[in-house]
Amino acid sequence: xxxxxxxxxxxxxxxxxxxxxxxxxxxxxxxxxxxxxxxxxxxxxxxxxxxxxxxxxxxxxxxxxxxxxxxxxxxxxxxxxxxxxxxxxxxxxxxxxxxxxxxxxxxxxxxxxxxxxxxxxxxxxxxxxxxxxxxxxxxxxxxxxxxxxxxxxxxxxxxxxxxxxxxxxxxxxxxxxxxxxxxxxxxxxxxxxxxxxxxxxxxxxxxxxxxxxxxxxxxxxxxxxxxxxxxxxxxxxxxxxxxxxxxxxxxxxxxxxxxxxxxxxxxxxxxxxxxxxxxxxxxxxxxxxxxxxxxxxxxxxxxxxxxxxxxxxxxxxxxxxxxxxxxxxxxxxxxxxxxxxxxxxxxxxxxxxxxxxxxxxxxxxxxxxxxxxxxxxxxxxxxxxxxxxxxxxxxxxxxxxxxxxxxxxxxxxxxxxxxxxxxxxxxxxxxxxxxxxxxxxxxxxxxxxxxxxxxxxxxxxxxxxxxxxxxxxxxxxxxxxxxxxxxxxxxxxxxxxxxxxxxxxxxxxxxxxxxxxxxxxxxxxxxxxxxxxxxxxxxxxxxxxxxxxxxxxxxxxxxxxxxxxxxxxxxxxxxxxxxxxxxxxxxxxxxxxx
Numbered sequence: 001x002x003x004x005x006x007x008x009x010x011x012x013x014x015x016x017x018x019x020x021x022x023x024x025x026x027x028x029x030x031x032x033x034x035x036x037x038x039x040x041x042x043x044x045x046x047x048x049x050x051x052x053x054x055x056x057x058x059x060x061x062x063x064x065x066x067x068x069x070x071x072x073x074x075x076x077x078x079x080x081x082x083x084x085x086x087x088x089x090x091x092x093x094x095x096x097x098x099x100x101x102x103x104x105x106x107x108x109x110x111x112x113x114x115x116x117x118x119x120x121x122x123x124x125x126x127x128x129x130x131x132x133x134x135x136x137x138x139x140x141x142x143x144x145x146x147x148x149x150x151x152x153x154x155x156x157x158x159x160x161x162x163x164x165x166x167x168x169x170x171x172x173x174x175x176x177x178x179x180x181x182x183x184x185x186x187x188x189x190x191x192x193x194x195x196x197x198x199x200x201x202x203x204x205x206x207x208x209x210x211x212x213x214x215x216x217x218x219x220x221x222x223x224x225x226x227x228x229x230x231x232x233x234x235x236x237x238x239x240x241x242x243x244x245x246x247x248x249x250x251x252x253x254x255x256x257x258x259x260x261x262x263x264x265x266x267x268x269x270x271x272x273x274x275x276x277x278x279x280x281x282x283x284x285x286x287x288x289x290x291x292x293x294x295x296x297x298x299x300x301x302x303x304x305x306x307x308x309x310x311x312x313x314x315x316x317x318x319x320x321x322x323x324x325x326x327x328x329x330x331x332x333x334x335x336x337x338x339x340x341x342x343x344x345x346x347x348x349x350x351x352x353x354x355x356x357x358x359x360x361x362x363x364x365x366x367x368x369x370x371x372x373x374x375x376x377x378x379x380x381x382x383x384x385x386x387x388x389x390x391x392x393x394x395x396x397x398x399x400x401x402x403x404x405x406x407x408x409x410x411x412x413x414x415x416x417x418x419x420x421x422x423x424x425x426x427x428x429x430x431x432x433x434x435x436x437x438x439x440x441x442x443x444x445x446x447x448x449x450x451x452x453x454x455x456x457x458x459x460x461x462x463x464x465x466x467x468x469x470x471x472x473x474x475x476x477x478x479x480x481x482x483x484x485x486x487x488x489x490x491x492x493x494x495x496x497x498x499x500x501x502x503x504x505x506x507x508x509x510x511x512x513x514x515x516x517x518x519x520x521x522x523x524x525x526x527x528x529x530x531x532x533x534x535x536x537x538x539x540x541x542x543x544x545x546x547x548x549x550x551x552x553x554x555x556x557x558x559x560x561x562x563x564x565x566x567x568x569x570x571x572x573x574x575x576x577x578x579x580x581x582x583x584x585x586x587x588x589x590x591x592x593x594x
Contacts, residue, residue, distance in 0.1 A: 004072055004104075010046025014093045016077045021096060023048055024072045024104065026134065027065055029115050037062055039098075040115075041073060044139075049086075049095040050075065058098035068107040068114055068131070074100045122553070127567040129558055141555045144264065145543045149216055151263050152237055152539075155256045161214040161239060166201035168218070172517075173200060178222035180232075188584040194220035197536060199455060200521050202240040203493055206532040207524040214239040216539060224564075230540065230552050231564035237488075237542075240534035246476050246492050249533055250276070250432055257480065257487070257537065261428050264546045271430040276480070280435040289327070289398075289410020291433050294484030296424035297417035301409045302328045302387040304397075313374040316358075319399045326399045327409035328387055331416055335363040335392035341419075342369070345396060348415060354408045358397035365391040414484070428482055428545065435459070436477035439470040439506065449507050452477050455521075456491035457533075458503065465502045480537065482545060490535025497525040 004024040012021065025043035032038075039050040039062055050073055052059040058073070065071070075096040086092030111127075112120045114134045125132045133139060153163065169192040172179045179193040195201075197219050205213045217238040225231040241249060255273040262270045277295070284291050287300050305325045308316040316326050334341065342359040349357035360380065361368035367380045375383075389395060396416065398408035417423050438458045440451040448470045458464050459474040476492035494500050500522065501511045515522050543555040553559045560566050580587065 008045040009041055009043040009048045010090055012048055012077055012091050012094050012096070014079055017079045017094060019077050020074070020099075021077055022072060022074050023050075023096065025070070026114075027062075027067050027069050027071060027107075030062070030065075030067065032063070038095075041071070041096075042134075046090055048091045049080075049089075050098050051078075051095050052098040052101075056098050058101035061101050061103065062098070065103065066107045066109065068110060068134070069103065070105040070107075072102040072104060073098050123561065123567060126553075126559065126561050129568045133557070138554060141543070141547045141549070142557060144547055145539075145555050148260060148264055148543055148546060149539060151260050152256070152542075153216065155259055156214045156237075156239070159252065159256070161212045162210070163215050164205060164210065164213050165215060166195070166198040166205075166217065168194060170195050170201070173197075180220045180222050183583040183585055185582050185584075196221050197236070198238050199453070200518070202238060202534060203455065203495075203521060203532065204524055206240055206242045206493075207495075207527070207529045209242075211242045212239075213241075213534075217536070225560065225562050230556060231560050234552075235539040237537040237539055238534075239536070240532060242530040242532045244492075244531070244533055246434075246478060246533060249490065249492075249535060250278070250478070253480070253488075253535065253537075254430075257430065260542070261482075261546065265428060267426070269424075269427040271428065277431040278434050279431055281433055281437065282435070284433050285406050289406045289408075289413055290484075291436075291479065292481050292484055292486050293431065293433075294414065294417075294423070295429035295431055296427055296483060297413060298422055298424075299330055299332075299413045299417050301413055302330075304328045304383055304387065307379065307383045307386070308375070308399075311375050311379060313371050316371075316375075316397070316399050324400050325402050325405050326397055327405050328383070329396040329398065329409055329412045329416055330387070330389055331359075331394035331396055331420065332390070332422075333392055334361070334394035334420070337361075337394065339368075342394065342396075345412070345415065345419070349408060349412065352408075352411065354398075354404075355400065357408065357412055358399065360395045360397075362389075362391060362393055362395075371397065430480065430482050430487075433479045433481055434477075435474045436479075437471070438473040438475040438477070438503075441471060447508055450503075451475070452489070453491050454503065454507075455493050455500075457494045458499075462496070462499045462502060465499065465506065470506050476533070478535070480535070485541050485545065486538075487541055487545075488535045488537035490533065492531070492533035495525055495529035495531060497522055500525065 001022055006022045009023055009025050023041055025041045028040040028042040028047060030037060030039050036051065036053045037059055041048050041050050052062050073096060075098045077094050078097055080093055080095055110131065112124050112131055114131060117135045117137055133142065169182060172193040173196060177196055179196065182192040182194065184190045184192060198217050202213055215238050217236055218233055219236055220233050223229065223231060254276050258270055258273040281291055284293055286303060289301055303325060305320055308320050308326050311317045320326065342361060346357045346359065358371050359369055360372045367377065372380050396412050398405045398412060437451045439448045442449040452475065456475040456477045459476060460468065464473050478490055479486050480488035494503060501514050504514050540552050540555065544552055547555050549555060558568060
């Protein structure tokens with residue numbers, strides 16, 4: 001007989017009744033029924049009920065053990081009586097009568113419970129992550145994560161992609177976040193950077209002739225943590241293709257992403273491959289107030305600026321005269337809602353840092369509220385007819401500078417959809433956001449800067465860079481969005497050295513700067529670079545959506561806390577003086593924070 005087990009804890013069925021078996025695992029729960037002790041024994045695969053009574057020499061040992069101790073049980077498989085069968089457990093038709101027990105490892109008193117999965121402080125969960133990972137839901141999420149990655153790899157390989165690994169120690173790259181720097185011992189005063197993404201390497205692979213590359217790539221960014229982005233490191237499905245248009249990339253990746261989601265959606269609806277809507281960035285910002293729209297929400301934002309150019313509602317008229325805009329967010333079928341519902345939405349907007357959220361009520365065709373009173377009956381009817389609202393529909397208004405109004409309107413669209421229970425249940429709704437601006441104005445630096453990936457191809461090529469207002473140039477840049485999350489981002493790349501230099505010159509860099517910072521790619525583009533493009537999909541966000549959780553810590557093995565600390569391993573930690581000397585580094589003491 002095996003030293004530790006003849007079966008796993010999820011294997012035994014009624015066909016094993018009468019057999020002598022050996023099981024090993026953790027003591028999950030204990031229930032004392034007066035001389036009869038029931039123990040749920042758990043391993044990675046599942047649970048088996050162990051029974052010990054006064055005839056079993058295992059009884060006193062099991063009674064004395066704390067939960068989460070590791071034991072080996074030798075015993076006989078018995079059928080449960082009909083009244084005690086547990087239909088919710090794969091092994092629920094049987095139990096194992098303990099003949100003997102071997103204690104492999106005793107547990108101390110637990111700092112957090114494993115059984116029951118009660119809410120517990122995050123600091124405790126992360127410090128004792130090895131216990132937290134024993135909990136059923138988190139354990140299952142981690143297993144599902146691995147399965148999702150395996151399925152993704154299989155689908156990529158099936159359509160002709162090959163996985164290649166790119167370097168971890170590299171040079172700094174402008175990906176839009178802070179680098180993690182690694183000091184070089186051999187080259188005093190110089191630093192490697194951990195890759196924010198394998199962007200330059202995957203483009204170089206295309207120049208090197210590898211055609212279809214992918215990898216499940218670790219990426220590192222020194223960013224503040226948030227629910228949908230972990231501090232430090234994350235993983236992405238990184239890919240690149242040669243001799244392709246952006247439409248070919250979309251057509252290639254829709255079956256992969258839709259297929260992975262369908263495989264793990266547990267019956268939820270998934271936008272079919274070939275049917276992902278393609279929404280220009282400008283339209284997304286107008287219709288949804290965001291470039292990450294949740295298409296499960298049916299509400300569409302409308303620009304009603306023209307209706308308030310001449311209006312009895314002076315506040316909106318003054319905003320429009322000053323170059324601002326007015327956006328309308330429908331609130332359908334709200335005739336039965338009290339004024340408090342609308343006032344609460346206004347207070348919510350103020351709590352989010354906005355000046356407020358105007359509104360109009362309507363019941364049986366009768367308008368209500370200060371905006372309607374001042375704008376006038378005829379004006380309101382014309383507005384409602386223009387945007388397709390009915391006699392029992394309310395409406396919210398976001399007014400101000402275009403960027404501010406769009407942001408408030410987008411947030412109000414989301415909240416209205418939630419408050420009115422309009423969000424489609426049990427669905428994953430995908431779309432592409434396309435035609436992103438190539439440049440944007442940096443108010444902080446008072447100059448034009450790249451809006452997204454600086455290595456993207458501008459629409460119109462070199463001619464556009466030389467003749468157009470930079471802020472009007474679009475990029476062959478696209479995002480894949482699902483349920484309000486940016487799931488992937490990509491572009492057709494710029495593979496011409498002169499075009500690359502011109503694109504950076506408009507942001508204030510010189511040719512010498514480009515050659516110094518991006519010398520590898522600049523040189524490569526001078527020796528025959530194919531047209532190429534690709535994208536990167538966030539593996540962590542994919543898993544988060546498919547596991548139905550709101551925080552990436554629920555699908556990650558050993559995450560950091562909100563202060564970017566690893567409480568389990570004690571990182572980051574001070575370096576020893578010897579290490580610092582070897583690296584030619586001196587730690588500068590920071591003044592105390594006020």
